[in-house]
Amino acid sequence: MNIAKNTPLASRLAAAALAVILGACGGGGGDAGTSPPPASTMGSLRVALTxxxxxxxxxxxxxVQKVRVHQSSNAADGDAGWSELVLAPAKRVDLLTLTNGVLSELGQTALPAGKYTQLRLVLAANDGANxxxxxxxPSGGQEVALSTPSALQSGLKLNANIDVAADQVADMVLDFDACRSVVRLGNSGGYNLKPVVAVLPRxxxxxxxxxxxxxxxxxAGTQVSAQLNGVPVKSTVPDASGKFVLAPLPVGSYDVVIQSSGRATATVTxxxxxxTANTTLNAASAPIDPPLSGQHLASGTVTLNPAVSPIDAMVxxxxxxxxxxxxxxAAMPVDGLTGSFALTLPSAAPVKTAYLANATALSFQADTATPTGKYSLVASTASLSKTLLIDVSNSDALALSLTLP
Structure with a gap:
């Protein structure tokens, strides 16, 4: 992998050299034997992982073995027109070190200028060599291999919106959600990898x-997320000092949700x-301290009808x-073999406050709705969902059953 220097001349020379390499190996997607496009029609793609x-x-x-991009969202694996960023050898990354704005660089490659709407993340296979x-x-356990579907060796298909301009670098981040991507398989000790990845501009x-x-x-027991209409766009954990950084985030307006063990849910709307600038919620001298809350369990089983194994569903x-x-x-993938799930939820009233520019401290107010521990529990697959209202204000909600459809 070559990282181009940010000078016009160096960029053009690097683009031209890499175009020749891509043309020779087919990575640029052109017909064999054709000349690479002139440097003026080439740009670069740089990719990182978080x-x-x-x-x-x-x-x-x-x-990670390859990142492949194509200008057609419908292009098949073997179609012409693919450009590739190849990592040789494959880069092994511990995803859990990539929180609070930390990135792992995957590299940079030259490719024809244009709009790319499909990206494929190709992972190396678990084999005898590795x-x-x-x-x-698992927490307190031993390292075990993740079972990966064969499709990951041809590439996990992701929707993208990447504009590559001539003589410029398009910076993208693959945001890998490890929590939603690892699926336990009953008491077998096995785990499936079902990658949930978003493509974001750096x-x-x-x-x-x-x-x-x-x-x-x-x-140590807190997660913070920027949410849009109840769906996390970016999540992180604070560092030891309590500081958290949610990045990268598309321009817009978000609800920032703080979930701490033994505390009520706190939301800044x-x-x-x-x-043009970063957004600061509060000062380090006035840290967010959600009120104490009891915690209760919501557990049960998701069933698919007709039955399918493994069970690919989220709660x-x-x-x-x-x-x-x-x-x-809270959210988790269900057990791939049994469909079981267990979420720990606050029983006290959640608190919220509206964002205030240049605020030093935040003043949260408890929600007045009762019961305080009322939640919507949603089980979903790629195409189906079912909602169940539960109340954990005073006790656990156990043996819940959700059948899809």
Missing amino acids: DAPSCGYEHVFVS PMANAVT VSDAAQRVIGYVVPALA GVPVSS VARKTYTGGPTVEV
Whole structure:
């Protein structure tokens, strides 16, 4: 992999040289024997990897072998027109080290200028030479291989919106959600990898990020997410000082949700993200400290009808505030063999406050709705979903059953 220097001359020379290489190996997608496009029609793609916080794992390793892009969202694996970023050898990354704005660089490659609407992430296979290319370490357990579907060796298809301009570098980040991507397989000790990945534009440290602080004592048990209509767009965990950074984030307005073990859910509404500056929620001297809350379990089983194995479904618990918004409080993939799930939810009233520019401290108010522990529990597959209202204000909600469809 060659990283081009950010000078026009160096960029053109590097683009031309890499175009020749891509043409020779077919990576640029042109017909064999044709000359590469002139340097003026070439740009570059640079890709990095980041992650959302994981649930219940100490390490989640993936080995990235290629990143492939195409200008058609419908292009098949063997069609002409693919451009590739090849990592040789494959790069093994612990996803759980990539939180709070940390990126792992995958590299850069030259490719024809244009709009690319399909990206494929190709992972190396677990084989005799590298049986732990993709692996997971459960909390308190030993590292075990992740079973990967054969489709990952031809590439996980992702929708993309990448504009590559001539003589410029398009910066993209693959946001890998480890929590939603690792599926337990009953008591077999096995785990499946079902990658959930978003393709986001990379931004500078000076814009398109939300920065805030929680009480340092809560940092180890806290997750923070920027949500849009109850769906997390970016999640992270605070560092030891309590600081959290949500990045990269597309320009827009978000609800920032703080979930801490033993505490009520706290939400800051209407948090703006701009292309010109970072957004700071509060000062380090006035960290967010959600009120104490009891915790209760919501557990049960998701069943597919007709039955399919493994069971590929998610369960999400959402809380609706009086007057809005609705936010995601907890989520997990169900057990791939049994369909079982178990979520721990706060029983106390959630708190919220509206974003205030240049605020030093945030003043949260408890939601007045009762029961305080009422949630919408949503089980879903790629095409089906079912919702169940539950109440964990005073006790666990056990033996829940959700059948799809």
